[in-house]
Amino acid sequence: MREHNAKVQEKVQHFKCFIHNMRNLHKHLRSACIKQTKGMDRLLYCKKLATAIRTRVRLELTRLRKLLRGDELYLARARETVTNVLDCFSGSHDRCKHKSVFCTAHLKGHSTRYLPYGKIVVLSAADKQQLQKVLDKYCGVQQLRDTVQLHNTNRCENMHSRLFSYASKSMVWKRSFTALCYSATLGASVGRGLSLLQFAERCGINIEASDPMYRYAMFTQNIARYHSDRKQKHEYKTSRYLSHRKRE
Ligand SMILES: [Zn+2]
Ligand SMILES: [Zn+2]
Structure with a gap:
């Protein structure tokens, strides 16, 4: 199909599997090991954090997809969500109102149970940058477009x-x-x-x-x-x- 594509120069969209993309995201988040963990088991903490981020991203994207029918609308919102996750996890919810459909910080019974050890994530600038880089790689504009239907394998x-x-x-x-x-x-x-x-x-x-x-x-x-x-x-x-x- 690709050869054909090159000849006729028509855009054929190749769908990618959402589940696998999320799995890859998780794998790379886990190995992008952050340094500041303050006396906690570093590997275990990274694993928990990676799981928390993956879960949040998956929930945000699936809910956004249900809310927004148009692909372009969804893609724009999805990108914003992905750039906001780390801020939200670090406890700054200023932009959550517009950028998250899942953050519950504005609700009375808000709990941080979804975070590793239930604690707000403290990240150094370097750690945050590293994690964001992974997020951008697996949930960048192109990746979101490839998984736009959120199809499973x-x-x-x-x-x-x-x-x-x-x-x-x-x-x-x-x-x-x-x-x-x-x-x-x-x-x-x-x-x-x-x-x-x-x-x-x-x-x-x-x-x-x-x-x-x-x-x-x-x-x-x-x-x-x-x-x-x-x-x-x-x-x-x-x-x-x-x-x-x-x-x-
Ligand atoms: Zn797959
Ligand atoms: Zn938030």
Whole structure:
């Protein structure tokens, strides 16, 4: 897909997995070991701090995503949030009102339980800079854009494999590539049946409700919905969890 990209110079977005990005963030925060820990076990403290930061970033981003539908709005707010986390953890909440959707410092029952040992984080300028650098690397503008849908691995890989099988490299013709990608992505986001109808409409084909094609499309859509609903059910998740547990 990349080779094609270079030739046609069209922007194809490659989604990255949000979970993995957060995991990498955590790993690097942990190893960006800070110096000032005042008599506490340094490694343990760094680990706790990394976990606290990762949790906060994840919660902020997922909630922001729910609040803001538009990608650009979300991206702007997400960047602000990421630059504010360390200040908030150090106890200066001046900008939290605008930059955080999770800080509870303004509430009466505010507790610092989420911080390592429940204590406000004291960082030297150098330590803070080091941590912020890691945050910027994994939650910079480009990284946030790559994970803008906050997809987990399954959905990411699903989307990629879908794209590759619909528009595989060997059979791609320049002219149809965009259409194939479009159709595949649309199919993944609104469902196969509906995407077929929308796609037909875009192409100027008029499908009436009595057409067999319309009926077929709605049938596919309903079947797909049944399966995806089933996957959301608790029993299904539990049984999958149990059958997958040993392998991990
Ligand atoms: Zn991943
Ligand atoms: Zn705050």
